[in-house]
Amino acid sequence: MSDPRPIGVFDSGVGGLTVVNQMQDILPQEDIVYFGDTARVPYGTKSKETITRFSVENVEFLMTHDVKLVIVACNTASSLGLEFLKRCFKVPIIGVIEPGAKCAVSRTRNRRIGVIGTSATIASGAYEKAIKKINPGNSVFTGSCPLFVPLVEEGWIDNPVAYTIAGIYLKNLKAKNIDTLIMGCTHYPILRRVIKDAIGPKVLLIDSAREVAKEARLVLDSCGLFNRMSTKGEHRFFVSDEPGRFIKMGEKFLKKKIKCVKRAL
Amino acid sequence: MSDPRPIGVFDSGVGGLTVVNQMQDILPQEDIVYFGDTARVPYGTKSKETITRFSVENVEFLMTHDVKLVIVACNTASSLGLEFLKRCFKVPIIGVIEPGAKCAVSRTRNRRIGVIGTSATIASGAYEKAIKKINPGNSVFTGSCPLFVPLVEEGWIDNPVAYTIAGIYLKNLKAKNIDTLIMGCTHYPILRRVIKDAIGPKVLLIDSAREVAKEARLVLDSCGLFNRMSTKGEHRFFVSDEPGRFIKMGEKFLKKKIKCVKRAL
Numbered sequence: 001m002s003d004p005r006p007i008g009v010f011d012s013g014v015g016g017l018t019v020v021n022q023m024q025d026i027l028p029q030e031d032i033v034y035f036g037d038t039a040r041v042p043y044g045t046k047s048k049e050t051i052t053r054f055s056v057e058n059v060e061f062l063m064t065h066d067v068k069l070v071i072v073a074c075n076t077a078s079s080l081g082l083e084f085l086k087r088c089f090k091v092p093i094i095g096v097i098e099p100g101a102k103c104a105v106s107r108t109r110n111r112r113i114g115v116i117g118t119s120a121t122i123a124s125g126a127y128e129k130a131i132k133k134i135n136p137g138n139s140v141f142t143g144s145c146p147l148f149v150p151l152v153e154e155g156w157i158d159n160p161v162a163y164t165i166a167g168i169y170l171k172n173l174k175a176k177n178i179d180t181l182i183m184g185c186t187h188y189p190i191l192r193r194v195i196k197d198a199i200g201p202k203v204l205l206i207d208s209a210r211e212v213a214k215e216a217r218l219v220l221d222s223c224g225l226f227n228r229m230s231t232k233g234e235h236r237f238f239v240s241d242e243p244g245r246f247i248k249m250g251e252k253f254l255k256k257k258i259k260c261v262k263r264a265l
Numbered sequence: 266m267s268d269p270r271p272i273g274v275f276d277s278g279v280g281g282l283t284v285v286n287q288m289q290d291i292l293p294q295e296d297i298v299y300f301g302d303t304a305r306v307p308y309g310t311k312s313k314e315t316i317t318r319f320s321v322e323n324v325e326f327l328m329t330h331d332v333k334l335v336i337v338a339c340n341t342a343s344s345l346g347l348e349f350l351k352r353c354f355k356v357p358i359i360g361v362i363e364p365g366a367k368c369a370v371s372r373t374r375n376r377r378i379g380v381i382g383t384s385a386t387i388a389s390g391a392y393e394k395a396i397k398k399i400n401p402g403n404s405v406f407t408g409s410c411p412l413f414v415p416l417v418e419e420g421w422i423d424n425p426v427a428y429t430i431a432g433i434y435l436k437n438l439k440a441k442n443i444d445t446l447i448m449g450c451t452h453y454p455i456l457r458r459v460i461k462d463a464i465g466p467k468v469l470l471i472d473s474a475r476e477v478a479k480e481a482r483l484v485l486d487s488c489g490l491f492n493r494m495s496t497k498g499e500h501r502f503f504v505s506d507e508p509g510r511f512i513k514m515g516e517k518f519l520k521k522k523i524k525c526v527k528r529a530l
């Protein structure tokens with residue numbers, strides 16, 4: 001069986017392109033429809049109700065493209081809206097929390113895992129719940145880093161200010177003797193070097209994007225949804241604000257040229 | 266003649282409360298309906314089209330409260346949406362750009378004026394146009410400071426990081442020998458000490474909020490719209506996201522307790 005329909009991916013903005021980047025590698029034959037909610041970005045400082053409402057609208061938009069699977073590539077929307085989305089839609093839906101949590105649990109040696117993310121993601125406790133569900137024996141330590149997203153958007157990813165801010169945010173986590181740190185926001189891998197510098201070289205950094213792409217492959221496989229008729233998928237991008245800024249920022253996340261971006265919603 | 270209808274004020278979030286704060290002083294008898302678009306904040310990184318669309322929706326909401334005057338208390342919306350709003354609605358509408366520009370022109374001695382603001386405000390050139398319209402003999406130097414709003418929202422207003430960031434952003438402006446600097450974003454007065462430190466003690470900082478309140482008084486007076494039947498106006502607050510965060514942040518801007526905030530839009 002072969003299913004030629006595209007996979008839908010949404011994020012509050014450009015960050016979810018790190019997931020598309022990994023999907024190019026792991027699911028190269030699949031078409032992707034990406035939606036970035038750039039008119040209403042960021043989600044990380046907003047309430048559960050608002051994030052859920054936006055997420056439902058985003059999936060409704062993806063459904064107009066007849067997607068066979070939805071990936072919530074935004075940590076905040078995954079933390080706060082995923083359960084509601086699963087109840088609303090019949091299509092399979094994957095978030096980024098569980099794959100990241102699974103990976104961290106499988107990699108930690110001392111069972112002390114750190115998680116960083118937006119205020120909303122950290123306040124939701126979603127990562128703690130996911131990690132404890134897999135293995136209650138793990139200790140989880142969390143910290144929100146609200147200035148990381150603006151720093152990335154400003155392009156100050158190797159600026160001394162970024163190192164100072166990371167040092168302040170990660171000071172408490174560093175004292176917890178963690179050996180694994182989940183970067184629980186799709187913007188954070190862009191600050192990998194800065195985060196590594198602050199948390200120390202021995203701590204393993206987990207980027208959910210690759211794990212999510214692997215989980216997508218697993219779901220497509222188990223549901224018989226692979227596109228077996230293609231070798232190279234087509235990627236289409238939609239945003240809710242003017243595309244210029246998305247293209248400029250997005251190419252850093254996608255690590256290749258973005259050609260066609262359309263306005264939607 | 267007396268007009269008991271309220272004045273409508275909108276902003277992308279909490280920043281416009283600095284205008285309400287000044288209005289309490291200058292127009293104490295007037296009722297105010299404030300709308301903060303906290304579900305879609307910030308505006309400063311978004312496009313003209315999106316900012317204009319949001320602004321129209323915000324004024325439509327204020328009109329449901331039968332307002333007699335609208336104040337666009339957001340610099341970005343004033344820069345990009347004001348002209349369109351004036352064409353769409355019959356009610357008098359005031360932005361924050363012209364009052365700030367007028368004040369700067371009247372206060373500068375060496376005719377060298379600086380302006381700082383969000384990326385969208387600075388890119389619009391709105392302050393330059395307004396200043397040159399009043400007096401083409403002024404030189405205007407601008408700089409965007411995208412991390413200032415996140416810094417204020419994070420509460421890092423007296424943190425060494427804030428001083429470092431301000432030093433970087435204002436370095437070029439400092440070299441321009443300006444004697445007056447317009448803080449072209451309602452969040453920036455919260456960073457007054459930091460900005461003063463970076464630009465130097467001799468530069469006069471202009472905060473539009475007081476000028477806007479004065480202009481509102483002028484318009485009410487000239488149109489015969491004062492509320493002469495009251496001595497102390499009632500202030501009502503509406504937001505598009507959950508009110509908790511707005512109340513917490515907003516009290517810093519309003520400099521008094523915020524009692525009743527309702528969800529709208």
